[in-house]
Amino acid sequence: DAGITQSPRHKVTETGTPVTLRCHQTENHRYMYWYRQDPGHGLRLIHYSYGVKDTDKGEVSDGYSVSRSKTEDFLLTLESATSSQTSVYFCAISESVTPAYSTDTQYFGPGTRLTVL
Amino acid sequence: GQNIDQPTEMTATEGAIVQINCTYQTSGFNGLFWYQQHAGEAPTFLSYNVLDGLEEKGRFSSFLSRSKGYSYLLLKELQMKDSASYLCAVFYNQGGKLIFGQGTELSVKP
Numbered sequence: 113d114a115g116i117t118q119s120p121r122h123k124v125t126e127t128g129t130p131v132t133l134r135c136h137q138t139e140n141h142r143y144m145y146w147y148r149q150d151p152g153h154g155l156r157l158i159h160y161s162y163g164v165k166d167t168d169k170g171e172v173s174d175g176y177s178v179s180r181s182k183t184e185d186f187l188l189t190l191e192s193a194t195s196s197q198t199s200v201y202f203c204a205i206s207e208s209v210t211p212a213y214s215t216d217t218q219y220f221g222p223g224t225r226l227t228v229l
Numbered sequence: 230g231q232n233i234d235q236p237t238e239m240t241a242t243e244g245a246i247v248q249i250n251c252t253y254q255t256s257g258f259n260g261l262f263w264y265q266q267h268a269g270e271a272p273t274f275l276s277y278n279v280l281d282g283l284e285e286k287g288r289f290s291s292f293l294s295r296s297k298g299y300s301y302l303l304l305k306e307l308q309m310k311d312s313a314s315y316l317c318a319v320f321y322n323q324g325g326k327l328i329f330g331q332g333t334e335l336s337v338k339p
Contacts, residue, residue, distance in 0.1 A: 152331065153331065154316070154329045154330060154331040154332055155272070155316065155318075155329040156329075157326055157327070160326070170326065202271060202272070216260060216277075216320060217262065217274050217277060218262075218274075218327060219274065220264075220271040220272045220273070221271060222270070222271050223270075223271050
């Protein structure tokens with residue numbers, strides 16, 4: 113299994129509070145991703161990183177920010193949590209992206225279940 | 230958009246064979262992945278196809294036709310533990326992002 117951990121694994125918070133989720137990898141992979149998974153929508157990309165301090169938006173980035181100060185850590189921040197951000201959040205890593213090779217395979221962390229009341 | 234279409238649910242019998250289909254938009258296609266996800270767990274990688282044809286890995290095989298924008302995952306000798314959601318994901322060369330289908334929930338019954 114790829115060495116990916118996420119913290120916390122579960123969190124309940126209130127609307128309007130800031131929340132930070134952490135993804136930590138021990139694989140030294142260059143690319144890291146944050147997804148959310150909701151019933152009826154599947155996995156959707158929030159933000160991704162292609163190196164230290166290099167990040168870009170995914171398809172559902174509104175209300176989220178990210179930071180990557182070290183290769184091994186990728187942080188996802190909800191500046192002011194809303195009930196619509198209640199979801200399961202997955203971090204993923206990959207060695208490469210294009211052109212497509214098997215090293216583009218993304219490996220997922222265990223997930224964080226976030227509930228915003 | 231880059232819609233990835235797969236059936237929402239399927240049911241099959243233990244010991245049987247099941248085929249889960251996935252169709253996708255071909256423009257910009259650069260590879261297709263299948264993942265398995267058990268309830269409450271993370272997706273785990275099953276297979277990868279970039280060229281036309283069949284890739285076999287034990288009881289699981291994945292097929293790709295790039296010209297038709299079509300793939301399937303074939304599961305043989307079904308076991309109860311194969312009950313899970315199966316996610317089709319396509320790698321498009323615009324920005325190097327994976328686009329996921331909504332997943333097919335497979336129930337294996339005795």
